[in-house]
Amino acid sequence: MQLATLCYIRNHGRTLMLHRNARPDDIHAGKWNGLGGKLDPGESPEECVTREVREESGLDISDPELKGILTFPGFNKDVDWYVFVYTVHTFHGAIGECPEGCLEWVDDARIPSLNLWEGDRIFLKWLEGDRFFSGKFTYDDGRLVDHSVVFH
Secondary structure (H helix, E strand, O other): OEEEEEEEEEEOOEEEEEEOOOOOOOOOOOOEEOEEEEOOOOOOHHHHHHHHHHHHHOOEEEOOEEEEEEEEEEEEOOEEEEEEEEEEOEEEOOOOOEOOEEEEEEEHHHHHHOOOOHHHHHHHHHHHOOOOEEEEEEEEOOEEEEEEEEEO
């Protein structure tokens, strides 16, 4: 099992997105994602999301809002991923270079047209609501084959 975070930084109708184009061996190569990554041992999800955003963007975030949890069974080499999903509206600093790819402020209306994982098109809509979600997305060879959600 792999624990991770995913963060969508939002500002005036735009979201900071990461185009994962730096490493061809990246499982996310060519896809657009929010920022985030794996929890380090002993780290809370909030500590992880704060650290990962700083490492990937140079931004310091405040008040990350936990919107839900996503489960991806067998997503990478038969490892189940559990991802804590956050939104952030308060941040400071300047965007720097990202080792994972290119960062871009994307108009929210344009996000569905990006090269996203199929499941992202589904759960990104859930970020707008005020109900906590627990979603499960099953992929087979990079294709979404099933998904479910429970809202709380």
